[in-house]
Every structure is written in structure tokens, then in C-alpha cells.
Amino acid sequence: MKKLQLLILNCLIIVLSSCDSFLDIVPDDIATIDNAFTMRAQAEKYLFTCYYYLPAHGLLEANPAIAGGDELYITESFRSAAHVHAWYISHNMQSSARPRCDYWTGADQQNNKSLYQGISDCNIFLENIQKVPDMTQAEKDRWAAEVRFLKAYYHYWLIRMYGPIPIMDQNIPVNAGEEEVKVFRNTIDECFDYVINTLTEIIDSNHLPDKIMNEAEELGRITQGIAMAIRAEVMVTAASPLFNGNADYKGYTDSRGIEIFNPNKSEQDKKQRWIDAAEACKQAIEFLKAQGHDLYKYTSLEYTISDQTRAKMNIRNIVTEKWNQEIIWANSNSIIGQLQDHAIPRGLEPGKEGNASVGGNLAVPLKIADLFYTKNGVPITEDKTWNYDDRLELRKATSDDKYFIKEGYTTASINFDREVRYYASLGFDGAVWFGQGVTDETKPIYVQCKQGQSAANQISNSWNETGIWPKKLVHFKSVVGQTSGFTKITYPFPVMRLGNLYLLYAEALNESGASKTDVLTWVDLIRERAGLEGVEESWDTYTNNKKYETVDGRREIIQQERGIELAFE
Numbered sequence: 001m002k003k004l005q006l007l008i009l010n011c012l013i014i015v016l017s018s019c020d021s022f023l024d025i026v027p028d029d030i031a032t033i034d035n036a037f038t039m040r041a042q043a044e045k046y047l048f049t050c051y052y053y054l055p056a057h058g059l060l061e062a063n064p065a066i067a068g069g070d071e072l073y074i075t076e077s078f079r080s081a082a083h084v085h086a087w088y089i090s091h092n093m094q095s096s097a098r099p100r101c102d103y104w105t106g107a108d109q110q111n112n113k114s115l116y117q118g119i120s121d122c123n124i125f126l127e128n129i130q131k132v133p134d135m136t137q138a139e140k141d142r143w144a145a146e147v148r149f150l151k152a153y154y155h156y157w158l159i160r161m162y163g164p165i166p167i168m169d170q171n172i173p174v175n176a177g178e179e180e181v182k183v184f185r186n187t188i189d190e191c192f193d194y195v196i197n198t199l200t201e202i203i204d205s206n207h208l209p210d211k212i213m214n215e216a217e218e219l220g221r222i223t224q225g226i227a228m229a230i231r232a233e234v235m236v237t238a239a240s241p242l243f244n245g246n247a248d249y250k251g252y253t254d255s256r257g258i259e260i261f262n263p264n265k266s267e268q269d270k271k272q273r274w275i276d277a278a279e280a281c282k283q284a285i286e287f288l289k290a291q292g293h294d295l296y297k298y299t300s301l302e303y304t305i306s307d308q309t310r311a312k313m314n315i316r317n318i319v320t321e322k323w324n325q326e327i328i329w330a331n332s333n334s335i336i337g338q339l340q341d342h343a344i345p346r347g348l349e350p351g352k353e354g355n356a357s358v359g360g361n362l363a364v365p366l367k368i369a370d371l372f373y374t375k376n377g378v379p380i381t382e383d384k385t386w387n388y389d390d391r392l393e394l395r396k397a398t399s400d401d402k403y404f405i406k407e408g409y410t411t412a413s414i415n416f417d418r419e420v421r422y423y424a425s426l427g428f429d430g431a432v433w434f435g436q437g438v439t440d441e442t443k444p445i446y447v448q449c450k451q452g453q454s455a456a457n458q459i460s461n462s463w464n465e466t467g468i469w470p471k472k473l474v475h476f477k478s479v480v481g482q483t484s485g486f487t488k489i490t491y492p493f494p495v496m497r498l499g500n501l502y503l504l505y506a507e508a509l510n511e512s513g514a515s516k517t518d519v520l521t522w523v524d525l526i527r528e529r530a531g532l533e534g535v536e537e538s539w540d541t542y543t544n545n546k547k548y549e550t551v552d553g554r555r556e557i558i559q560q561e562r563g564i565e566l567a568f569e
Contacts, residue, residue, distance in 0.1 A: 037128040040135045043143070046125050050147045051221075053118025055103065055157060056334040058493030060084050060342070062113075064101040064161075071568055072470060073363045074342075077461040082361075103161060115154040116168060122151040123171045138207075145207035146222045149230075152198040155191065156234055163243075164188045164260040184254055189262045192238035199231040211291050219323060220332030220492060225291055228284035229328045229496045235280045236504045239273035239511065274512040281505035285498075288328060293498050295529050296326035303439045308403035308420070311531050312434065313476070315424035318499070319569060320475040322491045326499060330492035336473065337490045343473040343568075345427060345447055345464070347454030348436055348480055357486040360455070364426055364468040369414065371563050372422040376542040377532035379560065383542050386417060397430060405430045406446040420531050425567050427469035435476030470568045494569065499526055503562050510554045519554055526565055 036046050056062035060074075061084055067074055068089035079087035085100040085108040094100060098108065106114030125147045129140050158165045164185040172180060186194070202208065208224040238244060245265035253259050298313035305313070318326055320336075339362070346360040347353030374383040381388055391414040397405040404423040405415060411430035415422075427433055432444045449455035449467045457463035475489035506522040524534040532538065535548050535557060547553025 033124060033128065036124075037132050040132055040139075043125075043129060043132045043135070046121075047143050047147065050118065050122050050125055050150050051333065053113050053115060053121070053154060054150070054331055054333045055113065055115075056493075057331050057495055058334040058336045058339055060338060061086070062101070062334075064089055066339075068101065070365060071368055073365050073465050074361050075463065075465055078359070078361045078463075081461050101161075103158060115158055118154050119151050119168045120171050122147045122154070123168070126151075127171075141205070141207040142209065145202050145205060148198060148202050149208075149222045149227055152195045152202075153230065156195045156230075156237075159188070159191045159195070160237065163249075164191055167191060167194050169194070184256065184258075185260050187258065187260045187262050188243055189238075192234065192243065195234050196231060196238065199227055199234065203227050203231065215323070220330060222329075225284070225288045225293070226329040226496065228280075228287055229501055232277065232280040232284045232501060232504055233496065235273070235277035236508050239270075239277045239508065241270075244273050245270045271512060274508050278505065278508035278512050278514070281501060281508055285501055285505060288498060288501070292325065293328060294325050295498060295502075295525065296321070296324050297529070305434075305439070306403050306441060309434055309441060311420045312403075312424040314529060315421050316472055316476060318497065319472060319494055320489070320491050326497045327494050328496040328498060328501070330494050332492045334493040335490045336493055337488050340474050340478055340488050340490075341486065343470045344478070344480060344486075345449065345455035345469055346458065346462075347456075348433060348447065349445055350448070350454045352480055352482060353454040353456075353458060355480055355482075355484055355486075357484050358480055359459075359462045360464050360469060361462055362470055362473075363465040364470055365466060366468075368563075368567060369422075369426060369428070369468055371560065371567075372425070373419040373532070373564065374542070375417045375419055377419060377527060377530075377535075377538035378542045380414075380418075382539075382545055384544060385542060387413070402432075402444075403441070404432055406432060406444060409446065419564075421564055421567075425470065425472040427471040429467055431471070433471065435474075435478070437477075437479045472568055499529075499565055500569075502526055503558060503565065507555070507558050507562075510551060510558060516548065516554065519558075520548065523558060523561055526561060530565075 035042060037043050058066075060067050060082065064086045066072060066086065067079075067084050068086035070090065073090075074084060074087060076087070078084070088094060088100045100108050102108045103113065103115045106112040106117065126144055129144050129147075132140065155165070155167065164187055166183045167186045167190065172183075203224065206224070208222060208227055210224050212218045212221065212223060243261075245263055246261055247263045249261035250259070250263040252261050296314065296318045298310055298317050317324065323330065341357070342359045342362040344358055344360060346355055346358050370380060372380075374380055374386045376383055376385065380386055380391070391412070393413045394410050395413045395416055396410045397407050397416075399407055401407065401416065405411060409430040411428070415428055415430065423431065427447050429447055429449045431447045433446060434441075434444070436445045438445050447455050447469070449464075475491060477489045479487045481487070502522045502525055506519050509522070510519045520535050527534060527538075533541075539546055539548055545553075548557060
């Protein structure tokens with residue numbers, strides 16, 4: 001037994017130290033990789049080193065989209081205490097002298113991950129993997145395809161952050177001269193084409209597995225479906241007017257006089273990007289559906305629950321249920337624990353207001369609460385049956401509301417008669433919070449955050465600015481302790497899921513000139529899962545605006561649908 005324990009301990013030490021590198025430093029301070037590819041076990045460590053550089057998608061300090069956008073808000077006090085650098089971006093305090101969430105050099109974000117260092121390590125791996133003696137050719141080809149994907153993805157992440165970047169397809173030699181080191185940025189189209197062509201070559205090679213067979217050891221590693229889905233996303237991003245012939249950057253040239261944003265493009269050239277993106281989305285969806293992926297539905301019979309609660313669970317569990325059928329790629333390097341600490345109220349139940357194990361600092365702005373539809377599936381500003389002007393007035397919940405808002409509780413009118421995704425995604429004053437160890441719907445847990453109540457602000461440097469929490473990020477089986485402790489059911493952050501791909505496809509179809517029916521088919525599949533009627537039926541019945549008839553109107557609908565469906569992701 002002692003020998004087994006020592007063996008396990010030694011294995012853990014090897015795994016935990018594998019991120020430090022495999023480079024032996026020789027006396028002249030030049031790194032060597034002589035031992036990294038002498039056998040399969042060492043090469044596998046280097047493979048996982050290449051994965052190490054994946055951005056931590058679900059970490060406040062690492063993903064600028066969480067604290068640096070407008071979906072979630074944190075106070076300056078919490079920003080200061082937790083060193084959340086992305087906060088500066090959301091407050092228009094980004095600086096060229098000290099860029100926040102800097103993935104170029106690795107500064108000001110978690111683990112100091114420089115993606116150019118990651119790309120360099122990927123290049124080293126690709127230069128040497130074929131030398132490993134105790135591996136089959138099929139395994140070498142698979143690992144090489146995974147690392148090529150990672151290299152392309154790291155370039156893509158940098159492009160989204162910085163626009164035109166230098167493509168680093170090969171490492172610069174250690175003994176390179178000064179002029180070789182001074183590389184120019186590639187144009188934005190060259191950057192996107194590099195990523196797209198690389199992913200296409202990987203997909204066409206068929207070296208990646210269709211799906212993960214050894215789930216205990218390989219979940220999170222790259223598959224053919226992941227490569228196809230990410231290629232589709234990259235192509236939709238490349239087609240976006242933010243990058244595709246953006247005339248706002250006309251005149252931005254390098255020292256050679258080259259306009260690196262390619263602003264001078266014909267309308268047909270710009271449209272072709274959308275046409276190509278739509279085809280990539282279609283191919284990815286067809287492949288993934290054949291592999292068994294589908295929109296998530298909560299089918300568990302573990303609890304006896306109402307249809308209304310089951311509808312909410314269809315939304316809540318998309319993100320938090322590990323490796324469910326909708327998840328295409330989840331980042332196993334980014335396990336969601338910290339986000340749950342701040343996505344749940346500090347005092348979710350009476351008597352637990354003193355719990356210091358959670359912070360509840362992630363606040364959902366009213367702008368995002370307004371984004372969700374009414375129960376009729378149309379915007380609150382367009383629904384002719386919904387009283388928009390009185391939305392901030394107080395109203396008492398009745399028995400008809402009891403699965404969404406505590407019966408008899410008084411809260412703002414904005415919380416009533418909203419679509420199920422509103423109640424599944426948000427925790428607000430009076431909101432029923434299914435879970436927290438309580439699954440009896442006759443005795444619901446609910447949020448109480450008026451002054452003096454259990455979830456109200458109590459800590460000087462830790463509070464929720466709006467009184468609305470992103471419930472969608474908290475696993476329903478996670479439980480805040482009585483006075484301390486937080487038992488969390490963690491999960492890997494979903495980078496890509498099928499619902500996202502459906503909406504990307506709808507967007508690409510709309511911009512490429514497809515018919516109204518073809519475009520709305522994919523939007524309506526998302527709406528159906530949320531318990532809503534199709535776009536045409538909803539707008540015809542509850543609004544005076546048939547905006548779905550035009551490309552611009554459909555674009556507006558798709559963008560709002562994305563904002564709702566993918567909120568906090």
C-alpha cells in the first residue's frame with residue numbers, strides 16, 4: 001500500500017511541475033530541449049504545456065469579457081481588493097503604457113500567460129514531435145493536430161484583442177539579428193486567413209478524433225467537432241464589420257505604408273466572408289449533430305418539480321452541468337469556483353448573512369435585465385401588453401408567480417411577466433432560487449436584498465451594486481453554509497456550445513442574403529427551448545413592428561437573442 005501511495009505522489013509531483021517547462025538550462029544560458037522528446041512520457045508533458053496557455057475563460061482576472069464588459073459590474077472597492085485589472089477596461093481606463101489583461105506579454109492577468117510564449121512552445125512541439133521513438137504515427141499526428149489547433153486559437157485570441165498582429169508560424173532563431181527580430185504586423189485579413197486556413201488544414205487531415213472516447217483522461221482535449229465549431233466562430237468574427245473592411249481604420253498604416261486593417265473592400269468581398277462563414281457553420285452543425293450533440297434539456301427525474309422549474313433548469317444547467325450534450329468545448333483548465341463565490345448572494349437565506357465565504361460581488365446591470373424578453377418573447381420596449389413606463393413601481397407576487405417570485409413578496413414590476421430565461425439567469429429581490437440544498441418547491445429559497453435583509457449589502461469593500469446576481473453561473477447543488485463555508489459543485493467553463501453555433505449560423509445566413517425562413521429557423525430552435533413561440537408569431541401577436549421582415553430587423557433580433565441566450569458566458 002505504501003508503494004502505491006508513493007507512486008501516486010510521484011505522479012502528482014510530475015504532473016503539477018509539468019507547467020514549469022522541460023528546458024534544461026546549460027551554462028551559457030541558452031535553453032535546450034534535448035530530453036523533452038526522447039520518449040512518449042516526456043512529449044506528453046510538453047503537449048500539456050501547450051494546453052497550459054489556454055486563457056482561463058472563467059476567471060475574473062483573466063477574461064476581459066467578464067469584468068471588462070457591460071454584462072457584469074463590480075465595485076471599485078472589490079476591484080482593488082481582488083486586483084481585477086479588467087475593471088479598468090470597462091471604465092475607459094485602458095492604457096497603451098500598461099494594457100490590462102495583457103496576453104501579448106502576459107502582464108496584468110492570471111498566471112502571466114503570454115500567448116506568444118505559448119505559440120513559441122507550440123512551435124517547438126511541432127518541430128520535434130515526429131522524433132519521439134515510442135509513439136505510433138497516428139498518435140504523433142493527433143498530438144500535432146491538437147497543438148496546431150492551440151497555436152491557431154492563441155493567434156485568434158490575440159487578433160480579437162489587438163487587431164492585426166504578427167503571425168508567428170515559426171520561431172525566430174535564438175541567434176537572429178536585430179532586423180530579424182523586428183517583425184511587422186500582418187494585415188487583419190492575413191491574420192484571419194492564417195487562422196482559418198490552419199484550422200481547415202487540421203480538419204481536412206482527419207487526425208483529430210471525432211469525439212473523446214477515454215473521458216476519464218481526455219475530456220477537454222481538442223476534437224474534430226471543436227475544430228469545426230471554432231473555425232465557424234472565427235469565420236463569423238472575420239466577417240463582422242468590426243474587422244471586415246472597417247473604414248473607421250482607414251489610414252492606419254505601418255512604416256511601409258501598408259493599411260493593416262484592409263479598409264478598402266468591395267461590398268461583394270465583404271459579403272463573401274459571410275457566405276463562407278455560413279457554410280462553415282452548416283458543416284460544423286451537421287457534423288456535431290451526427291456525433292450526438294443537441295440542445296440541452298433537463299430530463300433528470302431526481303426531484304419532483306413543476307414544469308416551470310424544469311423550464312428554468314433547461315437554461316441554468318446548460319452551463320453548469322459538466323459535459324452535457326450541448327457542450328462542444330469546455331475548458332478544463334478553467335474550473336468555475338471563484339465565479340460562483342461572487343455570483344451568489346452573501347446571505348441567500350436568513351441567518352446566513354454573516355457568511356464570509358462568498359462575496360456576491362458580481363452585479364448584473366439594469367441594461368442586461370432590460371435585455372430579456374417579456375413572457376411573450378418580445379422586447380419589453382415593444383410588447384404592447386407590458387407596462388414599460390411603470391416597470392420600476394412596486395408589485396406584490398401572487399400564486400400565479402410562485403415558481404418565479406416568492407408568493408406574497410413585494411418587488412419591482414420589472415421582475416414580473418418575463419420570459420423563463422430571465423428567472424433562470426438572474427437572482428433579484430424576491431426571486432425564487434431553486435437549489436441551495438432545498439428542492440421542495442413548497443418551501444422555496446428566495447433572495448431578500450432590501451435594506452436590512454439577509455442578502456443586503458453589509459461589508460464595506462464587498463457588495464452587489466444593483467441587487468441582481470448572475471444565478472446562471474451557480475450550480476443549483478452548490479450550498480452556502482450556515483455561518484461559513486461554500487460547498488461548490490464546480491464545472492469547466494463552456495467555450496463553445498451548440499446554441500451559440502446555431503445563433504452564429506443565423507447571423508451568417510442573414511448577412512449573406514439567405515431567406516427569412518432559413519435565418520429564423522435557427523433562432524426559433526433556441527426560442528423553443530426557452531418556451532417561446534417563433535419570432536414571426538411573437539412579433540405578429542404582441543408588437544406593432546414586423547421588423548423580422550428586413551435584414552436590419554432580423555440582425556437586431558439575432559443580436560438580442562444572443563445577448564439573452566449567452567448572457568454571462
